[in-house]
Amino acid sequence: GAVVSQHPSRVICKSGTSVKIECRSLDFQATTMFWYRQFPKQSLMLMATSNEGSKATYEQGVEKDKFLINHASLTLSTLTVTSAHPEDSSFYICSARERRASSTDTQYFGPGTRLTVL
Amino acid sequence: GQSLEQPSEVTAVEGAIVQINCTYQTSGFYGLSWYQQHDGGAPTFLSYNGLDGLEETGRFSSFLSRSDSYGYLLLQELQMKDSASYFCAVRFTGGGNKLTFGTGTQLKVEL
Numbered sequence: 322g323a324v325v326s327q328h329p330s331r332v333i334c335k336s337g338t339s340v341k342i343e344c345r346s347l348d349f350q351a352t353t354m355f356w357y358r359q360f361p362k363q364s365l366m367l368m369a370t371s372n373e374g375s376k377a378t379y380e381q382g383v384e385k386d387k388f389l390i391n392h393a394s395l396t397l398s399t400l401t402v403t404s405a406h407p408e409d410s411s412f413y414i415c416s417a418r419e420r421r422a423s424s425t426d427t428q429y430f431g432p433g434t435r436l437t438v439l
Numbered sequence: 440g441q442s443l444e445q446p447s448e449v450t451a452v453e454g455a456i457v458q459i460n461c462t463y464q465t466s467g468f469y470g471l472s473w474y475q476q477h478d479g480g481a482p483t484f485l486s487y488n489g490l491d492g493l494e495e496t497g498r499f500s501s502f503l504s505r506s507d508s509y510g511y512l513l514l515q516e517l518q519m520k521d522s523a524s525y526f527c528a529v530r531f532t533g534g535g536n537k538l539t540f541g542t543g544t545q546l547k548v549e550l
Contacts, residue, residue: 325481353536364526364543365482370535378535414481418536427472428538430481 323349325417327431334405335439341401342434344415350395351417355428356388359412371398405438412436441465443527443541450547451517459512459544461527468529471503471510472538477523485525486512514546522548 324347334340344354352373357365369390370378377390389401398417402409412435416428443463451457461471470489474482488494488503488510500513514521527541 355537362545365540367537367539370537412479416482416538427484427487430474430483432481433479435479 323347323417323419323429325415325429325431327415327434329434330432331435331437333437333439336406337404339401339403340405340436341399342413342415342436344398344400344417344431346396346417346429349417349419349429351398351419352395353418354392354398355416355418356390356398356400357414357416359414359433361412365414368400402436405436407438410436410438441531441539443529443539445525445527445541445544447542448545448547450549452549453517453519455517456513456515457517457546459514459525459546461510461512461541463508463510463527463529463541465508465529465531467532469532470529471501472528473499473501473512474526474528474540475523476526482526517548519548519550522546 326345328343354371356368358368359365367380368383371390371392373392373395379385387403392398412433414433415431418428445461472487473485475485476482486501488501491503493502498515503510524543524545526543528538
């Protein structure tokens, strides 16, 4: 099956610093990637939709200047958490949808990045 | 609004059958998907219902009834490794390609 990787898997940073998370589709092209945030024991909340070569579409309530998304190629999207604060500590997960249309709406998820802001 | 509700927790014994329900309020969607997520891991795709009825994939089956605004995931011959969180998800019409996830159900399988 399709594989999506994320790097890093875990990151601990000081308050005020910026953290970049990479999401790569390893064996397929993804025109669309999605970034989710998940707090403990809660569901996945979509933060933004990342489209290759265009600006990301952010969900209501998500600060686009704080969560910078870049989708530079068909296999790579990055999420940068700028000036991170303790309340940004969460599990960040990316997913990718294959370029070819699929009737099953299947998304392939990365393994997630655990961010802890001290 | 558009929401998908699931029971928060379900407990069952090994070898049993368990049903996880997903009820929704939406004006339209393309189909109902189910994902499994183990603690600290990524969600993995389990099943999809584009049409009403039952879809069977090994020990897992999923059902959708659009007229009842309801779907479920059925897990048979439960194993300890099935202990995980399960999420239903839909792609709403007019919502582009994004998936909206249900509230999630934590399944605990006991001996």
